[in-house]
Amino acid sequence: MEPIKTLTASAVPLRAENVDTDQIIPARFLTAVTKAGMGDGLFSSWRYNPDGSPKPDFPLNKPEYKDGKILIAGRNFGSGSSREHAVWALTEYGFRAVITSGFADIFYNNSLKNGLLLVALPEETVNMLLDLVEEDPETQITVDLASQTVTLPDGQQLGFPIDPFRKICLLEGVDDLGYIMKQADAIATYEAVPAY
C-alpha cells in the first residue's frame, strides 16, 4: 500500500477508549488465509445487529460520515491481540489515518507496515477534535506527515510526534525487510558466534 504523505479528508468520530483489536476485527473474521475482505468485518459487532442489519447509531453507518478517511478515537487504541487483520480491515474500509491520544505498541508497528498513518495528540486535543467532527461532520482535516501537523479548517495547526526514522521510511516507502536484508553479512556473522 502507498504510504500516506498528506491527506485532506473528513473524519469519523468514535468516542470509545481502549478500542481493542477484537472490536476492530472480531476473531470470527480471522479464518481467512489472505488479507482480502477484512474491511467487511471492520467493527462488525458495533456496526451490525446479529441479523446483519446495520446499527443506525454507529458512526460508520451514518451517511454524514461515509466518506471519512480519518478515524478519531479514545486512548489506548488497538490494544489486545496482535492481529494485523485489524490494520487490514481499517485500510480496506478506506481509513488512511487514525488520531487518538495513545496507541497500543503492536498495533502501532503493524500500522507502519501498511501505510496507515497514526497521529497521537494530547487527550484534550483529541476530545476537541471529536466535538468538532460531531458538530460538523463535513469538517475537513489535513494530516501532513512531512511537517508532522494536523491542520483544521480555521487554520489551526497541531503538531504530532513521530519517530524520525519511521517518518523517513513512510515518506520514502522504505520496506523493513529490505532494510534488514542489507545487513545480511552482519546477520551471518552474528549467527556464527554462540550465545554462551
Added chain:
Amino acid sequence: MGKTLFEKVWEPHVVAQDPGAPAILYVDAHLIHEVTSPQAFSMLRERGLPVRRPDKTFATMDHAIPTRIGVDISLWPADAATQVRTLRENCHDFGITLWDIEGDVQGIVHIVGPEMGVTQPGMTIVCGDSHTSTHGAFGALAFGIGTSEVGHVLASQCLLQKKPKTFAINVEGELGLGITAKDIILAIIAKNGAGGGAGYVFEYRGSAIRKLDMASRMTICNMSIEGGARAGMIAPDETTFEYMKGRPFAPKGEQWDKAVAYWKTLVTDDDAAFDRTLTLDASQLAPMVTYGTNPGQGLYVTSNIPLAEEIEDPSERRSLLSAMEYMGLKPGQPIEGQQVDIVFIGSCTNGRIEDLREAAKIAKGKKVADNVQALVVPGSKAIKAQAEAEGLDVIFTEAGFEWRGAGCSMCLAMNDDKAGAGKYVASTSNRNFQGRQGPGSRSLLMSPIMAAAAALNGKVVDVRELL
C-alpha cells in the same frame, strides 16, 4: 551503572543499528500458528524468499481448531480445515518443525514452547500472537508481532525494533490462602491500567515472584500485554532450571552446564535503574474478578463495582458506564453473587497441569450447578495426557464439566466454543473484551479455583470460603 535483565537480553541481540534508527534484533526462536502465518508465507512465495532458519522456527495449531470433534479435518468447518492444511503445506515446503494435531505434542503455542524446552532464558522469542509475553517467565525477551513482522523473521531471522523502556513491578510479601498468580496480575493491571505499560517491558520482581512455580510465572508474564506491555520478564533461577532440565530442546550434558552458568548472569544488577516502578503488597490481595470490558476493570471479589462519581478521569468514567451497559451490571453493585452461565477453564493463561490440579481439588466430589455449562480445555496434548494419568478428567466429568481436546477454544471463540449473547462466562482466560468469547458474551476473568467455585455455585463466590 548496572544493567537490567531486559538490557542483558536486548543488547547482545542487536545485530546492527544505524544512528537514530531502531535496532535490527536477532530472533532466537520463532513460533508460528495457523491464523497469523498464512499471509506471511504468501509474501515469501511472492518474493521468492526461503525461510532463513527453519531450525529456529516451530509451528503448532491452536487458535481455530475444534476441541471436541477429533483430528480428522475433513469433519471440521471448512475455514479451520483450510488454515490447518495451509500451515501443513507451508511447514512442509519450507522445512519447518510442525507439532500437528495428529501428533502428541500439539497445543497452545505458548504452552508447547516451554514444554518442549524451546523457550530458554536469555533468548529473544517472537510469535504472531500477543501472548508471546508468556515466555518471559524464563528470563527470555518475548513479544507478539504482526503478520508482516512474521514474514520479516521468516526471511531474515531479524526484526526492526525500537528499544522499549523498562518498568519494574515489585511484588512483595506472602500470598494468602486461595490467592494465585492470576490474582497478582489482575491486581497489577487494575492498578496500572490496561494501557499503562505501553512502550515498556515489565520485569516482575520481589519475594512473592521468587516463590512462584513456573506455571504461575507464566500466568503473570502472559498477561503483561493486558497491562499494555508487549513483554514481561522474570529472572531465571533454580526453579527455572529445574523446570527446563531434560526437556527435548533444552541443552544437554556439557552444554547444559555452560547454559546454566550463562543463565545465572541474567539478573538485574543491584545498581541498575528502571524507567518506572510499581510495588504491590501480595499479602493484601483478595481473589480478583473483572467486571468490565477491559482487563484493567478488575476488583477484589469482596468489593463493589465503582460508582461513576468515584472516578475522576472523564474517559475512565465513560469507559465504566459503557462497560456496565454492555455487561448488564450496575455501578456500585457487589461482584460476589453475580450469576454465571458458562465456566471456561483453559487458555495460555491458565490451561496448564498445575491450573487443572487446583481446579480439580475444588470440583472433586461436587456438582456443577444446574444451568451452568462448564468446560475444561487443557492447554496441550501433554497436559491432557498427564491430567488423565492423574484422574483429573474423571473428577471433572463426574462433577459435570466437559473434558475437551487441547487448544485456545473459548478464550477467543474462533472455533465452535462460543458463549451466547448475554451469557456470563467465568473464565480463566486473559481478555474480557466485548464479544471476545462469542458475540454478545460477557466475560468475568478470574483464577482457575475461582472459576471452579463459580461453576459449582452458579455464581461468583469467594473461593476462600471453600478452602
